[in-house]
Amino acid sequence: MQFSASVPIDSASLNVAVLGSTGSIGSSTLDVIRGSNGRLVPFLLAAHRSTTALLAQAQACRPRWIVVVDPAAAGEIDRAALPAGTQLAIGPEALDELVKSPEIDRVVAAIVGAAGLRSTWAALEAGKTVALANKETLVMAGPLVMRLAEQTGGKIVPVDSEHSAIHQALRAGSASEVSRIVLTASGGPFRLRPIETLVSVTSAEALQHPTWSMGPKITIDSATMMNKSLELIEARWLFDVPAEKLGVLVHPQSIVHSMVEFIDGSVMAQLSPPDMRLPIQYALGYPQRIAGPARRFDFSKNTSLEFEPPDPRRFPALRLGYEAAARGGTSGCVLNAANEEAVRGFLAGELRFTDIVEVCARVLSEHPFQADPSLDDIRRIDAWARQEVVSWACV
Numbered sequence: 001m002q003f004s005a006s007v008p009i010d011s012a013s014l015n016v017a018v019l020g021s022t023g024s025i026g027s028s029t030l031d032v033i034r035g036s037n038g039r040l041v042p043f044l045l046a047a048h049r050s051t052t053a054l055l056a057q058a059q060a061c062r063p064r065w066i067v068v069v070d071p072a073a074a075g076e077i078d079r080a081a082l083p084a085g086t087q088l089a090i091g092p093e094a095l096d097e098l099v100k101s102p103e104i105d106r107v108v109a110a111i112v113g114a115a116g117l118r119s120t121w122a123a124l125e126a127g128k129t130v131a132l133a134n135k136e137t138l139v140m141a142g143p144l145v146m147r148l149a150e151q152t153g154g155k156i157v158p159v160d161s162e163h164s165a166i167h168q169a170l171r172a173g174s175a176s177e178v179s180r181i182v183l184t185a186s187g188g189p190f191r192l193r194p195i196e197t198l199v200s201v202t203s204a205e206a207l208q209h210p211t212w213s214m215g216p217k218i219t220i221d222s223a224t225m226m227n228k229s230l231e232l233i234e235a236r237w238l239f240d241v242p243a244e245k246l247g248v249l250v251h252p253q254s255i256v257h258s259m260v261e262f263i264d265g266s267v268m269a270q271l272s273p274p275d276m277r278l279p280i281q282y283a284l285g286y287p288q289r290i291a292g293p294a295r296r297f298d299f300s301k302n303t304s305l306e307f308e309p310p311d312p313r314r315f316p317a318l319r320l321g322y323e324a325a326a327r328g329g330t331s332g333c334v335l336n337a338a339n340e341e342a343v344r345g346f347l348a349g350e351l352r353f354t355d356i357v358e359v360c361a362r363v364l365s366e367h368p369f370q371a372d373p374s375l376d377d378i379r380r381i382d383a384w385a386r387q388e389v390v391s392w393a394c395v
Protein backbone atom coordinates (compact mmCIF):
# COMPACT_ATOMS: atom_id res chain seq x y z
CA MET A 1 0.00 0.00 0.00
CA GLN A 2 1.29 3.46 -0.90
CA PHE A 3 0.74 6.11 1.75
CA SER A 4 2.69 9.16 0.59
CA ALA A 5 0.37 11.65 -1.01
CA SER A 6 1.36 13.06 -4.39
CA VAL A 7 -2.14 14.01 -5.46
CA PRO A 8 -2.78 17.63 -6.48
CA ILE A 9 -4.78 19.78 -4.07
CA ASP A 10 -8.44 19.60 -5.02
CA SER A 11 -11.13 21.77 -3.49
CA ALA A 12 -14.16 20.26 -5.28
CA SER A 13 -16.95 19.14 -2.95
CA LEU A 14 -17.34 15.43 -2.20
CA ASN A 15 -20.68 13.61 -1.90
CA VAL A 16 -20.66 11.38 1.18
CA ALA A 17 -22.74 8.29 2.00
CA VAL A 18 -22.93 7.61 5.73
CA LEU A 19 -23.86 3.99 6.47
CA GLY A 20 -24.87 3.77 10.12
CA SER A 21 -25.52 7.52 10.36
CA THR A 22 -27.52 7.33 13.61
CA GLY A 23 -24.70 5.66 15.56
CA SER A 24 -21.74 7.11 17.39
CA ILE A 25 -19.42 7.21 14.35
CA GLY A 26 -22.31 8.23 12.10
CA SER A 27 -23.22 11.27 14.17
CA SER A 28 -19.56 12.28 14.52
CA THR A 29 -19.34 12.03 10.73
CA LEU A 30 -22.26 14.42 10.34
CA ASP A 31 -20.43 16.80 12.69
CA VAL A 32 -17.35 16.61 10.45
CA ILE A 33 -19.51 17.21 7.35
CA ARG A 34 -21.12 20.25 9.02
CA GLY A 35 -17.70 21.62 9.94
CA SER A 36 -16.24 21.17 6.44
CA ASN A 37 -17.45 24.46 4.94
CA GLY A 38 -19.23 22.71 2.10
CA ARG A 39 -16.27 20.53 1.11
CA LEU A 40 -18.24 17.44 2.24
CA VAL A 41 -21.89 17.08 1.24
CA PRO A 42 -24.27 14.51 2.81
CA PHE A 43 -25.74 12.49 -0.08
CA LEU A 44 -27.07 9.33 1.59
CA LEU A 45 -27.77 8.43 5.22
CA ALA A 46 -28.56 4.85 6.22
CA ALA A 47 -29.63 3.29 9.52
CA HIS A 48 -31.07 0.04 10.75
CA ARG A 49 -34.27 0.89 12.59
CA SER A 50 -33.73 4.21 14.42
CA THR A 51 -36.18 6.03 12.16
CA THR A 52 -36.82 9.02 14.46
CA ALA A 53 -33.12 9.85 14.65
CA LEU A 54 -32.69 9.27 10.92
CA LEU A 55 -35.59 11.59 10.05
CA ALA A 56 -34.17 14.28 12.34
CA GLN A 57 -30.80 13.94 10.59
CA ALA A 58 -32.54 14.17 7.21
CA GLN A 59 -34.35 17.34 8.29
CA ALA A 60 -31.06 18.86 9.47
CA CYS A 61 -28.88 18.04 6.48
CA ARG A 62 -31.22 17.24 3.59
CA PRO A 63 -29.47 14.34 1.89
CA ARG A 64 -30.65 13.03 -1.51
CA TRP A 65 -31.43 9.62 0.05
CA ILE A 66 -32.20 8.04 3.37
CA VAL A 67 -32.22 4.26 3.67
CA VAL A 68 -33.92 2.28 6.43
CA VAL A 69 -32.41 -1.19 6.34
CA ASP A 70 -35.04 -2.93 8.48
CA PRO A 71 -38.26 -3.05 6.41
CA ALA A 72 -40.47 -3.40 9.52
CA ALA A 73 -39.07 -0.18 10.98
CA ALA A 74 -39.44 1.62 7.65
CA GLY A 75 -43.20 1.09 7.91
CA GLU A 76 -43.26 3.62 10.79
CA ILE A 77 -41.95 6.44 8.62
CA ASP A 78 -44.38 9.12 7.63
CA ARG A 79 -43.21 10.01 4.10
CA ALA A 80 -44.81 13.44 4.47
CA ALA A 81 -42.19 14.16 7.15
CA LEU A 82 -39.35 13.78 4.65
CA PRO A 83 -37.76 17.06 3.63
CA ALA A 84 -38.23 18.16 0.02
CA GLY A 85 -35.57 16.59 -2.19
CA THR A 86 -34.96 13.59 0.10
CA GLN A 87 -36.11 10.15 -1.03
CA LEU A 88 -36.62 7.04 1.11
CA ALA A 89 -35.31 3.59 0.19
CA ILE A 90 -35.89 0.42 2.21
CA GLY A 91 -33.95 -2.77 2.83
CA PRO A 92 -30.38 -4.05 2.58
CA GLU A 93 -30.56 -4.69 -1.19
CA ALA A 94 -31.59 -1.07 -1.81
CA LEU A 95 -28.61 0.09 0.25
CA ASP A 96 -26.19 -2.16 -1.67
CA GLU A 97 -27.51 -0.72 -4.93
CA LEU A 98 -27.57 2.95 -3.88
CA VAL A 99 -24.10 2.89 -2.37
CA LYS A 100 -22.80 2.25 -5.89
CA SER A 101 -24.37 5.49 -7.26
CA PRO A 102 -21.90 7.32 -9.49
CA GLU A 103 -22.59 10.59 -7.61
CA ILE A 104 -21.10 9.18 -4.38
CA ASP A 105 -17.43 10.10 -3.81
CA ARG A 106 -16.88 8.77 -0.27
CA VAL A 107 -18.60 6.03 1.72
CA VAL A 108 -18.35 6.02 5.51
CA ALA A 109 -18.83 2.40 6.59
CA ALA A 110 -20.10 2.87 10.17
CA ILE A 111 -22.61 0.05 10.54
CA VAL A 112 -21.80 -2.05 13.60
CA GLY A 113 -20.81 -5.70 13.36
CA ALA A 114 -20.91 -8.33 10.63
CA ALA A 115 -24.00 -6.60 9.17
CA GLY A 116 -21.61 -3.97 7.78
CA LEU A 117 -19.81 -6.36 5.44
CA ARG A 118 -22.29 -6.44 2.55
CA SER A 119 -22.62 -2.68 2.00
CA THR A 120 -18.86 -2.14 2.37
CA TRP A 121 -18.37 -4.93 -0.16
CA ALA A 122 -20.88 -3.29 -2.53
CA ALA A 123 -19.11 0.08 -2.25
CA LEU A 124 -15.73 -1.51 -3.03
CA GLU A 125 -17.23 -3.45 -5.93
CA ALA A 126 -18.13 -0.07 -7.41
CA GLY A 127 -14.55 1.15 -6.85
CA LYS A 128 -15.49 3.66 -4.14
CA THR A 129 -13.20 5.17 -1.54
CA VAL A 130 -14.42 3.80 1.79
CA ALA A 131 -13.71 5.46 5.13
CA LEU A 132 -13.82 2.23 7.10
CA ALA A 133 -15.03 2.27 10.71
CA ASN A 134 -16.62 -1.19 10.43
CA LYS A 135 -13.49 -3.14 11.39
CA GLU A 136 -15.55 -6.36 11.36
CA THR A 137 -15.42 -6.27 7.52
CA LEU A 138 -11.65 -6.83 7.58
CA VAL A 139 -11.74 -9.14 10.58
CA MET A 140 -14.19 -11.45 8.82
CA ALA A 141 -12.93 -11.33 5.27
CA GLY A 142 -9.69 -9.33 5.17
CA PRO A 143 -7.93 -11.08 2.26
CA LEU A 144 -11.11 -11.16 0.12
CA VAL A 145 -11.90 -7.51 0.82
CA MET A 146 -8.35 -6.32 0.09
CA ARG A 147 -8.29 -8.37 -3.13
CA LEU A 148 -11.64 -6.89 -4.20
CA ALA A 149 -10.36 -3.35 -3.62
CA GLU A 150 -7.26 -4.09 -5.66
CA GLN A 151 -9.33 -5.46 -8.54
CA THR A 152 -11.84 -2.59 -8.68
CA GLY A 153 -9.56 0.30 -7.75
CA GLY A 154 -11.60 0.83 -4.59
CA LYS A 155 -9.74 2.33 -1.63
CA ILE A 156 -9.97 1.74 2.09
CA VAL A 157 -8.91 4.50 4.44
CA PRO A 158 -9.26 3.46 8.09
CA VAL A 159 -11.38 5.36 10.59
CA ASP A 160 -10.44 3.23 13.61
CA SER A 161 -8.23 5.64 15.55
CA GLU A 162 -5.33 3.17 15.88
CA HIS A 163 -5.33 2.35 12.19
CA SER A 164 -5.68 6.00 11.27
CA ALA A 165 -2.61 6.69 13.43
CA ILE A 166 -0.71 3.84 11.77
CA HIS A 167 -1.81 4.99 8.31
CA GLN A 168 -0.45 8.46 9.09
CA ALA A 169 2.79 7.17 10.63
CA LEU A 170 3.45 4.86 7.68
CA ARG A 171 3.69 7.91 5.44
CA ALA A 172 7.12 8.48 7.02
CA GLY A 173 8.76 5.46 5.36
CA SER A 174 8.33 2.56 2.97
CA ALA A 175 6.78 -0.82 3.84
CA SER A 176 10.20 -2.55 3.82
CA GLU A 177 11.47 -0.05 6.42
CA VAL A 178 8.82 -0.97 9.02
CA SER A 179 10.11 -3.14 11.85
CA ARG A 180 7.10 -3.10 14.22
CA ILE A 181 3.64 -1.63 14.65
CA VAL A 182 2.30 -0.98 18.15
CA LEU A 183 -1.40 -0.48 18.75
CA THR A 184 -2.32 1.38 21.90
CA ALA A 185 -5.27 0.42 24.11
CA SER A 186 -6.84 2.47 26.90
CA GLY A 187 -7.21 -0.63 29.09
CA GLY A 188 -10.93 0.10 29.43
CA PRO A 189 -12.87 0.44 32.69
CA PHE A 190 -11.33 -2.63 34.38
CA ARG A 191 -7.61 -1.93 34.01
CA LEU A 192 -7.18 -1.71 37.78
CA ARG A 193 -10.10 -3.79 39.05
CA PRO A 194 -9.10 -6.97 40.96
CA ILE A 195 -9.05 -9.76 38.36
CA GLU A 196 -11.02 -12.21 40.52
CA THR A 197 -14.00 -9.76 40.56
CA LEU A 198 -14.28 -9.55 36.75
CA VAL A 199 -16.70 -12.48 36.76
CA SER A 200 -19.34 -10.30 38.43
CA VAL A 201 -19.00 -7.22 36.19
CA THR A 202 -22.43 -5.83 35.26
CA SER A 203 -23.37 -4.47 31.85
CA ALA A 204 -23.77 -0.98 33.35
CA GLU A 205 -20.16 -1.13 34.63
CA ALA A 206 -18.82 -2.46 31.34
CA LEU A 207 -20.63 0.26 29.38
CA GLN A 208 -18.71 3.02 31.22
CA HIS A 209 -15.62 3.64 29.12
CA PRO A 210 -13.02 5.91 30.76
CA THR A 211 -11.87 7.83 27.65
CA TRP A 212 -14.09 7.15 24.61
CA SER A 213 -17.82 7.60 24.06
CA MET A 214 -18.89 4.86 21.62
CA GLY A 215 -21.73 2.51 20.69
CA PRO A 216 -22.53 -0.33 23.14
CA LYS A 217 -20.95 -3.23 21.23
CA ILE A 218 -17.50 -1.69 20.83
CA THR A 219 -17.67 -0.39 24.42
CA ILE A 220 -18.05 -3.96 25.71
CA ASP A 221 -15.28 -5.07 23.32
CA SER A 222 -13.03 -2.42 24.86
CA ALA A 223 -13.78 -3.68 28.37
CA THR A 224 -12.79 -7.27 27.45
CA MET A 225 -10.04 -5.99 25.13
CA MET A 226 -11.57 -8.07 22.35
CA ASN A 227 -11.64 -4.75 20.50
CA LYS A 228 -7.82 -4.78 20.40
CA SER A 229 -7.89 -8.35 19.17
CA LEU A 230 -10.21 -7.38 16.33
CA GLU A 231 -7.90 -4.44 15.62
CA LEU A 232 -4.84 -6.68 15.42
CA ILE A 233 -6.62 -8.71 12.74
CA GLU A 234 -7.77 -5.52 11.02
CA ALA A 235 -4.16 -4.24 10.95
CA ARG A 236 -2.87 -7.60 9.71
CA TRP A 237 -4.92 -7.34 6.50
CA LEU A 238 -5.17 -3.59 6.01
CA PHE A 239 -1.42 -3.00 6.19
CA ASP A 240 -0.33 -6.47 5.05
CA VAL A 241 1.90 -6.99 8.10
CA PRO A 242 2.49 -10.39 9.73
CA ALA A 243 1.08 -10.89 13.22
CA GLU A 244 4.57 -11.15 14.76
CA LYS A 245 5.28 -7.53 13.81
CA LEU A 246 2.20 -6.31 15.71
CA GLY A 247 2.28 -5.32 19.37
CA VAL A 248 -0.14 -3.85 21.92
CA LEU A 249 0.59 -1.36 24.71
CA VAL A 250 -1.85 -0.12 27.32
CA HIS A 251 -1.94 3.69 27.31
CA PRO A 252 -4.66 4.91 29.70
CA GLN A 253 -4.77 8.53 28.47
CA SER A 254 -5.75 7.58 24.86
CA ILE A 255 -3.63 10.38 23.39
CA VAL A 256 -1.06 8.35 21.44
CA HIS A 257 -3.32 6.43 19.06
CA SER A 258 -0.65 3.98 17.84
CA MET A 259 2.91 3.98 16.57
CA VAL A 260 5.18 2.58 13.91
CA GLU A 261 8.81 1.68 14.56
CA PHE A 262 11.13 1.74 11.55
CA ILE A 263 14.27 -0.36 11.05
CA ASP A 264 16.54 2.49 12.16
CA GLY A 265 14.76 2.62 15.55
CA SER A 266 12.74 5.77 14.83
CA VAL A 267 9.19 5.65 16.17
CA MET A 268 6.45 7.69 14.53
CA ALA A 269 3.33 8.16 16.66
CA GLN A 270 0.14 10.13 16.11
CA LEU A 271 -1.23 12.18 19.02
CA SER A 272 -4.58 13.90 19.53
CA PRO A 273 -7.35 13.94 22.15
CA PRO A 274 -9.73 10.95 22.07
CA ASP A 275 -12.16 12.40 19.52
CA MET A 276 -13.25 10.26 16.56
CA ARG A 277 -13.97 13.30 14.45
CA LEU A 278 -10.27 13.57 13.61
CA PRO A 279 -9.78 10.08 12.11
CA ILE A 280 -13.12 10.42 10.30
CA GLN A 281 -12.01 13.75 8.87
CA TYR A 282 -8.62 12.34 7.91
CA ALA A 283 -10.26 9.43 6.08
CA LEU A 284 -12.70 11.71 4.26
CA GLY A 285 -10.06 14.21 3.23
CA TYR A 286 -7.23 11.80 2.39
CA PRO A 287 -4.84 12.35 0.70
CA GLN A 288 -5.40 15.96 1.72
CA ARG A 289 -5.75 17.21 5.28
CA ILE A 290 -8.78 19.38 5.87
CA ALA A 291 -9.61 21.69 8.77
CA GLY A 292 -12.41 20.53 11.05
CA PRO A 293 -14.04 20.56 14.48
CA ALA A 294 -11.90 17.91 16.28
CA ARG A 295 -10.43 18.93 19.64
CA ARG A 296 -6.73 19.93 19.79
CA PHE A 297 -4.07 18.43 22.03
CA ASP A 298 -2.37 20.76 24.51
CA PHE A 299 1.00 19.42 25.74
CA SER A 300 1.17 22.01 28.52
CA LYS A 301 -2.00 20.57 30.12
CA ASN A 302 -1.21 16.88 29.51
CA THR A 303 2.20 16.36 30.98
CA SER A 304 1.97 12.66 31.71
CA LEU A 305 1.55 9.92 29.11
CA GLU A 306 1.83 6.38 30.53
CA PHE A 307 2.41 3.05 28.80
CA GLU A 308 2.43 -0.50 30.14
CA PRO A 309 2.32 -3.97 28.61
CA PRO A 310 -1.13 -5.61 28.78
CA ASP A 311 -1.55 -8.25 31.49
CA PRO A 312 -2.52 -11.52 29.72
CA ARG A 313 -4.37 -12.76 32.81
CA ARG A 314 -6.56 -9.65 32.88
CA PHE A 315 -7.06 -9.54 29.11
CA PRO A 316 -7.15 -13.16 27.83
CA ALA A 317 -8.94 -11.93 24.68
CA LEU A 318 -5.67 -10.64 23.27
CA ARG A 319 -4.24 -14.12 22.74
CA LEU A 320 -7.24 -14.96 20.53
CA GLY A 321 -6.61 -11.89 18.37
CA TYR A 322 -2.97 -12.85 17.86
CA GLU A 323 -3.97 -16.40 17.05
CA ALA A 324 -6.57 -15.35 14.46
CA ALA A 325 -4.24 -12.73 12.94
CA ALA A 326 -1.48 -15.33 12.56
CA ARG A 327 -3.68 -18.16 11.31
CA GLY A 328 -5.96 -16.20 8.95
CA GLY A 329 -8.51 -18.21 6.96
CA THR A 330 -11.83 -18.54 8.78
CA SER A 331 -10.37 -17.68 12.23
CA GLY A 332 -11.19 -13.95 12.14
CA CYS A 333 -14.76 -14.56 11.02
CA VAL A 334 -15.34 -17.16 13.73
CA LEU A 335 -13.85 -15.00 16.47
CA ASN A 336 -15.89 -12.00 15.35
CA ALA A 337 -19.19 -13.88 15.10
CA ALA A 338 -18.70 -15.69 18.43
CA ASN A 339 -17.84 -12.40 20.08
CA GLU A 340 -20.85 -10.56 18.62
CA GLU A 341 -23.19 -13.26 19.86
CA ALA A 342 -21.48 -13.42 23.27
CA VAL A 343 -21.66 -9.64 23.70
CA ARG A 344 -25.35 -9.77 22.81
CA GLY A 345 -25.76 -12.54 25.42
CA PHE A 346 -23.88 -10.55 28.06
CA LEU A 347 -25.96 -7.41 27.44
CA ALA A 348 -29.14 -9.54 27.61
CA GLY A 349 -28.06 -10.95 30.99
CA GLU A 350 -27.56 -14.48 29.61
CA LEU A 351 -23.76 -14.64 29.99
CA ARG A 352 -21.29 -13.42 32.59
CA PHE A 353 -18.63 -10.91 31.58
CA THR A 354 -15.83 -13.49 31.71
CA ASP A 355 -17.93 -15.95 29.66
CA ILE A 356 -17.50 -13.72 26.61
CA VAL A 357 -13.83 -14.55 26.08
CA GLU A 358 -14.20 -18.10 27.37
CA VAL A 359 -16.85 -19.02 24.81
CA CYS A 360 -14.96 -17.24 22.02
CA ALA A 361 -11.83 -19.29 22.83
CA ARG A 362 -13.84 -22.49 22.77
CA VAL A 363 -15.58 -21.76 19.45
CA LEU A 364 -12.33 -20.59 17.84
CA SER A 365 -10.41 -23.70 18.85
CA GLU A 366 -13.20 -26.09 17.79
CA HIS A 367 -14.19 -24.56 14.49
CA PRO A 368 -13.71 -26.39 11.17
CA PHE A 369 -10.84 -24.24 9.90
CA GLN A 370 -10.61 -23.31 6.23
CA ALA A 371 -7.47 -21.58 4.97
CA ASP A 372 -8.92 -19.82 1.93
CA PRO A 373 -12.67 -19.34 2.43
CA SER A 374 -15.03 -17.81 -0.15
CA LEU A 375 -17.59 -15.17 0.82
CA ASP A 376 -20.23 -17.93 1.02
CA ASP A 377 -17.96 -19.97 3.32
CA ILE A 378 -17.58 -16.87 5.49
CA ARG A 379 -21.35 -16.43 5.73
CA ARG A 380 -21.82 -20.10 6.64
CA ILE A 381 -19.10 -20.18 9.30
CA ASP A 382 -20.39 -16.91 10.78
CA ALA A 383 -23.81 -18.49 11.28
CA TRP A 384 -22.22 -21.67 12.68
CA ALA A 385 -20.16 -19.73 15.25
CA ARG A 386 -23.21 -17.79 16.47
CA GLN A 387 -25.16 -20.99 16.91
CA GLU A 388 -22.27 -22.54 18.89
CA VAL A 389 -22.37 -19.62 21.34
CA VAL A 390 -26.13 -19.95 21.75
CA SER A 391 -25.79 -23.70 22.44
CA TRP A 392 -22.94 -23.09 24.91
CA ALA A 393 -25.01 -20.49 26.76
CA CYS A 394 -27.95 -22.90 27.06
CA VAL A 395 -25.90 -25.67 28.71
Ligand code: NAD
Nearest residue numbers: 020021022023024025047048069111112115133134214215
Ligand atom coordinates in the same frame (compact mmCIF):
# COMPACT_ATOMS: atom_id res chain seq x y z
P1 NAD B 1 -23.42 2.31 17.08
O1 NAD B 1 -24.06 1.15 17.71
O2 NAD B 1 -23.36 3.60 17.82
O3 NAD B 1 -24.11 2.61 15.66
C1 NAD B 1 -24.35 1.59 14.74
C2 NAD B 1 -25.03 2.12 13.49
O4 NAD B 1 -25.21 1.00 12.60
C3 NAD B 1 -26.43 2.70 13.73
O5 NAD B 1 -26.64 3.78 12.85
C4 NAD B 1 -27.37 1.54 13.37
O6 NAD B 1 -28.64 1.99 12.90
C5 NAD B 1 -26.58 0.89 12.24
N1 NAD B 1 -26.88 -0.53 12.11
C6 NAD B 1 -26.88 -1.49 13.08
N2 NAD B 1 -27.22 -2.69 12.58
C7 NAD B 1 -27.43 -2.49 11.25
C8 NAD B 1 -27.85 -3.33 10.19
N3 NAD B 1 -28.11 -4.64 10.37
N4 NAD B 1 -27.98 -2.79 8.95
C9 NAD B 1 -27.75 -1.47 8.75
N5 NAD B 1 -27.37 -0.62 9.72
C10 NAD B 1 -27.23 -1.12 10.95
O7 NAD B 1 -21.93 1.84 16.66
P2 NAD B 1 -20.60 2.72 16.59
O8 NAD B 1 -19.97 2.78 17.92
O9 NAD B 1 -20.85 3.98 15.82
O10 NAD B 1 -19.68 1.73 15.72
C11 NAD B 1 -19.85 1.60 14.33
C12 NAD B 1 -18.65 0.84 13.76
O11 NAD B 1 -17.48 1.66 13.94
C13 NAD B 1 -18.34 -0.48 14.49
O12 NAD B 1 -17.86 -1.39 13.55
C14 NAD B 1 -17.22 -0.11 15.46
O13 NAD B 1 -16.36 -1.19 15.75
C15 NAD B 1 -16.49 0.96 14.66
N6 NAD B 1 -15.74 1.92 15.48
C16 NAD B 1 -16.40 2.72 16.33
C17 NAD B 1 -15.72 3.63 17.11
C18 NAD B 1 -16.43 4.59 18.04
O14 NAD B 1 -15.80 5.47 18.59
N7 NAD B 1 -17.73 4.47 18.21
C19 NAD B 1 -14.31 3.70 17.03
C20 NAD B 1 -13.66 2.86 16.15
C21 NAD B 1 -14.39 1.97 15.35
Ligand code: MG
Nearest residue numbers: 160161162231
Ligand atom coordinates in the same frame (compact mmCIF):
# COMPACT_ATOMS: atom_id res chain seq x y z
MG1 MG C 1 -9.95 1.56 17.76
